[in-house]
Amino acid sequence: MSNGAIEDTQVIPAAEIEEVELYHAHSFITKWVFSQDAKIIAIQYSTTAILIGLVGLVLSWLMRLQLGYPDTFSFIDPESYLQYVTMHGMIMVVYLLTALFLGGFGNYLIPLMVGARDMVFPYLNMLSFWTYLLATLILTASFFVPGGATGAGWTLYPPQAISEGTPGINGGIILMLVSLTFFIIGFTMGGLNYVVTVLQARTRGMSLMRMPLTVWGIFVATILALLAFPALLVASIMMTFDKLLGTSFFMPEMLIQGEIGPNENGSPLLFQHLFWFFGHPEVYIVALPAFGVVSDIISTHARKNIFGYRMMVWAIVGIGGLSFIVWAHHMYVSGMNPYFGFFFATTTLIIAVPTALKLYNWVFTLYKGNIHLTIPMLFCVAFILTFLNGGITGLFLGNVVVDIPLSDTMFVVAHFHMVMGIAPVLVIFAAIYHWFPLMSGRFLNEFWGQVHFWVTFLGSYLVYFPMHYLGFVGVPRRYYEIGETSFVPESAATLNEFITIMVLIVGVAQIIFIINIIMSIFNGKLAGKNPWKATTLEWQTETTPPGHGNFGKELPICYRWAYEYSPPGVKTDFVPQNLAPDKIK
Amino acid sequence: MSILNELIKKPWLADPSQIEGPQASQSSFMPNRKLGLRVFLVVVTVIFSLSIIAYGDRMLFANWKPMPETWVLWLNTGILITSGIAMQWAKINTIRDNIVGVRDGLVFGGVLTIAFLIGQLYAWEQMVGLGYYANLNTANAFFYMLTGLHGIHMLGGLVAWARSMLKLRKISQLDGSIADVRLSVELCTTYWHYLLLIWLVMFTLLLLS
Numbered sequence: 001m002s003n004g005a006i007e008d009t010q011v012i013p014a015a016e017i018e019e020v021e022l023y024h025a026h027s028f029i030t031k032w033v034f035s036q037d038a039k040i041i042a043i044q045y046s047t048t049a050i051l052i053g054l055v056g057l058v059l060s061w062l063m064r065l066q067l068g069y070p071d072t073f074s075f076i077d078p079e080s081y082l083q084y085v086t087m088h089g090m091i092m093v094v095y096l097l098t099a100l101f102l103g104g105f106g107n108y109l110i111p112l113m114v115g116a117r118d119m120v121f122p123y124l125n126m127l128s129f130w131t132y133l134l135a136t137l138i139l140t141a142s143f144f145v146p147g148g149a150t151g152a153g154w155t156l157y158p159p160q161a162i163s164e165g166t167p168g169i170n171g172g173i174i175l176m177l178v179s180l181t182f183f184i185i186g187f188t189m190g191g192l193n194y195v196v197t198v199l200q201a202r203t204r205g206m207s208l209m210r211m212p213l214t215v216w217g218i219f220v221a222t223i224l225a226l227l228a229f230p231a232l233l234v235a236s237i238m239m240t241f242d243k244l245l246g247t248s249f250f251m252p253e254m255l256i257q258g259e260i261g262p263n264e265n266g267s268p269l270l271f272q273h274l275f276w277f278f279g280h281p282e283v284y285i286v287a288l289p290a291f292g293v294v295s296d297i298i299s300t301h302a303r304k305n306i307f308g309y310r311m312m313v314w315a316i317v318g319i320g321g322l323s324f325i326v327w328a329h330h331m332y333v334s335g336m337n338p339y340f341g342f343f344f345a346t347t348t349l350i351i352a353v354p355t356a357l358k359l360y361n362w363v364f365t366l367y368k369g370n371i372h373l374t375i376p377m378l379f380c381v382a383f384i385l386t387f388l389n390g391g392i393t394g395l396f397l398g399n400v401v402v403d404i405p406l407s408d409t410m411f412v413v414a415h416f417h418m419v420m421g422i423a424p425v426l427v428i429f430a431a432i433y434h435w436f437p438l439m440s441g442r443f444l445n446e447f448w449g450q451v452h453f454w455v456t457f458l459g460s461y462l463v464y465f466p467m468h469y470l471g472f473v474g475v476p477r478r479y480y481e482i483g484e485t486s487f488v489p490e491s492a493a494t495l496n497e498f499i500t501i502m503v504l505i506v507g508v509a510q511i512i513f514i515i516n517i518i519m520s521i522f523n524g525k526l527a528g529k530n531p532w533k534a535t536t537l538e539w540q541t542e543t544t545p546p547g548h549g550n551f552g553k554e555l556p557i558c559y560r561w562a563y564e565y566s567p568p569g570v571k572t573d574f575v576p577q578n579l580a581p582d583k584i585k
Numbered sequence: 586m587s588i589l590n591e592l593i594k595k596p597w598l599a600d601p602s603q604i605e606g607p608q609a610s611q612s613s614f615m616p617n618r619k620l621g622l623r624v625f626l627v628v629v630t631v632i633f634s635l636s637i638i639a640y641g642d643r644m645l646f647a648n649w650k651p652m653p654e655t656w657v658l659w660l661n662t663g664i665l666i667t668s669g670i671a672m673q674w675a676k677i678n679t680i681r682d683n684i685v686g687v688r689d690g691l692v693f694g695g696v697l698t699i700a701f702l703i704g705q706l707y708a709w710e711q712m713v714g715l716g717y718y719a720n721l722n723t724a725n726a727f728f729y730m731l732t733g734l735h736g737i738h739m740l741g742g743l744v745a746w747a748r749s750m751l752k753l754r755k756i757s758q759l760d761g762s763i764a765d766v767r768l769s770v771e772l773c774t775t776y777w778h779y780l781l782l783i784w785l786v787m788f789t790l791l792l793l794s
Contacts (some may be wrong), residue, residue: 120617122618129618191624192624196620196621196624200617201617207591208588208591209591209595209596226628226631228623230628230632230635231635233632234635234636237730241719241726245719245720245726246720247719247723247726248720248726249643249726254745262720264722264723265648265723267643267646270639270643274635277635305597309596310592310594310595313592315594397592561596561599563597575686
């Protein structure tokens with residue numbers, strides 16, 4: 001670690017930094033509605049993502065009510081159950097997590113953390129949000145068209161997704177595919193901004209290896225998304241053709257009610273390859289920003305530099321690269337060539353190495369740290385545990401021989417909810433509790449934060465641990481009702497009931513969280529400037545919350561990396577990235 | 586400095602008095618829009634690569650019946666090549682500060698591109714007239730999808746082209762500097778050349794199948 005008390009250093013004045021022309025809004029509409037300020041766009045993205053996420057949450061309640069109390073709710077029939085399953089999955093993975101991490105946190109944090117005034121293409125950034133909103137509205141509209149939303153499962157596998165018997169094959173599936181197309185177009189506009197801003201608009205002194213890991217995570221995740229979403233786009237276009245024009249990209253020759261159907265020799269497997277070429281990197285599109293956020297928060301709240309910064313960066317880049325050669329581990333039961341299975345099982349195990357490295361480094365960061373058990377820190381520790389749990393069951397499922405009997409069971413549902421449902425959501429909460437004082441100038445209520453944390457954390461485990469057991473005994477996923485079988489014990493029904501109760505309790509905790517946010521915006525305890533005593537540039541702005549243009553008259557200069565906590569020989573236990581060496585006491 | 590050299594640095598050991606980073610060597614960086622276009626072209630490459638891989642995969646199926654060759658596609662290819670040459674001419678003239686040459690190159694390039702798109706629509710009409718409907722064979726479906734995707738990208742290019750034309754008009758009216766439109770023309774040219782390359786790959790594939 002560098003010694004901050006360096007004397008006789010030559011500080012190059014900020015005046016040498018070339019300023020960029022900044023967009024200025026002149027009316028209420030251009031300032032708050034069609035805004036080109038990344039911070040406003042971030043809030044627009046986040047609000048939309050959270051609102052549609054709440055729809056996804058309610059859908060999960062409805063699913064659980066059916067599973068916990070079958071034959072009780074007359075409005076939940078098999079068709080609507082499948083629609084809940086499908087829409088819940090797609091909403092949560094794409095429209096909530098991807099949009100919130102990249103569109104929400106990406107927009108708010110990238111310019112502030114790299115010391116830029118705004119994104120490099122503000123107009124495109126604005127278009128990105130409005131295209132995302134349009135995509136979300138189209139998706140929501142699919143609930144209201146005749147036949148309702150699609151019930152094909154979030155993976156939208158053909159031929160089932162567009163064949164008779166599947167809910168929503170008239171309007172629902174088409175709106176889903178159109179919505180995804182718009183989402184991808186909108187994301188591409190935003191993604192170009194994130195990548196070019198990180199590469200081009202960093203302030204003076206902010207070399208790549210001085211960037212906070214949050215920026216690294218979002219940056220690499222954006223690159224993954226730019227490379228992975230085209231696969232979903234191509235698959236969506238082809239399936240739309242199959243549905244509307246009667247083509248046979250994916251639709252095989254089928255017997256329909258005893259007669260040969262109109263399609264010929266399409267390849268459903270081709271769709272699966274395209275879908276998972278997007279689908280697996282999608283896990284890391286969500287996970288990498290979460291990794292970065294956790295690294296920054298635990299370092300700040302443990303008052304200790306992140307352990308193995310360079311390895312952490314390499315791991316993010318390595319995981320990003322490897323995530324493109326593991327996709328077919330989702331397809332072991334699809335009938336693909338068995339040698340593929342061997343290859344993809346191997347790459348899946350390899351990707352566990354950089355991931356485990358990150359886990360070790362977080363634990364080593366905490367080791368002998370001056371740990372402040374704040375709400376963000378609690379959520380981060382919970383994340384580390386949860387990601388470990390979810391990751392280990394991922395190793396089980398990455399092995400062909402273990403995956404085949406567990407495929408399409410509740411074990412898989414429990415696994416992916418732990419690893420890419422609960423784990424990233426815990427990070428989102430950590431991030432909101434951590435950066436809310438920056439965005440609003442106020443803290444979230446501590447007591448209700450504690451309630452929110454403990455109910456969410458313990459509740460999630462009480463939901464998903466039993467679900468692993470259900471999977472082991474053979475309870476299948478996506479079934480409206482299990483009924484009587486020779487292998488599923490009666491106790492499974494009791495366990496399902498218990499899980500449902502826990503889901504509802506965890507859900508109520510989220511309502512508390514939303515109320516806490518609304519109340520704290522107006523009545524929260526004033527946070528002041530840099531309340532967590534963080535080193536990164538977003539906390540060093542002239543005003544809190546940061547004003548238009550982020551920084552004052554002059555852009556900050558970055559003198560050091562983002563983790564100068566508790567340096568020896570320095571009075572304070574942190575040195576901001578922009579504090580000139582000759583001003584350190 | 587290459588990104589690999591950057592990645593092996595140990596920032597915790599760095600001397601804070603050494604101001605490193607992008608702004609310290611601004612001249613080595615390309616304009617934001619240029620980098621933005623390059624990133625976008627990577628995305629476009631992935632879209633077309635995956636479509637072409639899917640095409641190659643489906644070609645191996647027994648019932649694959651390739652589309653017939655049509656002279657319209659050869660003519661369209663010629664038009665697109667000429668359009669690329671015109672755009673290149675416009676770009677060269679931005680360097681020579683010859684505003685008339687820039688205008689002629691842009692106008693010629695844009696009009697030829699519109700002609701290319703009309704030609705593609707004519708090729709579609711011709712194929713439909715011959716009974717090659719999208720739902721009859723996957724080869725037909727791929728033909729319409731690939732040419733459609735390419736056409737949409739060309740249309741997007743025409744939006745950028747129209748903006749460059751407006752800028753050029755403004756420069757002519759206000760007696761402004763040609764430097765204001767240089768980057769726009771350069772980016773349009775790059776985009777045109779890239780989409781020409783993609784078309785040539787796709788056309789070759791269509792011929793080979």
